[in-house]
Amino acid sequence: QVQLVESGGGLVQTGGSLRLSCAASGRTFSTYDMGWFRQAPGKEREFVVAISGVGLGPIYADSVKGRFTITRDNAKNTEYLQMNSLKPEDTAVYYCAAARVPFRRATTVGDFGFWGQGTQVSVSS
Numbered sequence: 001q002v003q004l005v006e007s008g009g010g011l012v013q014t015g016g017s018l019r020l021s022c023a024a025s026g027r028t029f030s031t032y033d034m035g036w037f038r039q040a041p042g043k044e045r046e047f048v049v050a051i052s053g054v055g056l057g058p059i060y061a062d063s064v065k066g067r068f069t070i071t072r073d074n075a076k077n078t079e080y081l082q083m084n085s086l087k088p089e090d091t092a093v094y095y096c097a098a099a100r101v102p103f104r105r106a107t108t109v110g111d112f113g114f115w116g117q118g119t120q121v122s123v124s125s
Contacts, residue, residue: 002026009119020081022096030074033099033106038092093118
């Protein structure tokens with residue numbers, strides 16, 4: 001059974017930082033794109049960033065470029081999201097995700113077939 005488990009969310013002030021982790025089990029995702037999405041109350045789930053499973057560069061949403069950094073440790077089957085210079089508009093539930101199939105670029109909700117349960121990130125003004 002595949003599981004993705006996020007950790008690291010919390011409450012932080014504007015300008016602060018948080019580091020999210022996503023540990024995968026039940027399948028090795030080294031060749032799968034992995035990513036992060038977020039969903040604020042009353043809004044649709046939106047793409048934040050994806051990291052390639054085949055060594056291509058990461059893709060970031062414009063709203064987080066220069067502030068967020070995604071990394072992965074394939075030996076640990078884990079991905080990370082370092083979030084700096086946080087803003088109130090970053091407040092949302094953050095979900096980690098793994099692509100449906102390996103060796104294929106994934107950036108939309110439909111491209112991802114495995115999801116974590118979500119972790120709350122709240123940024124106070």
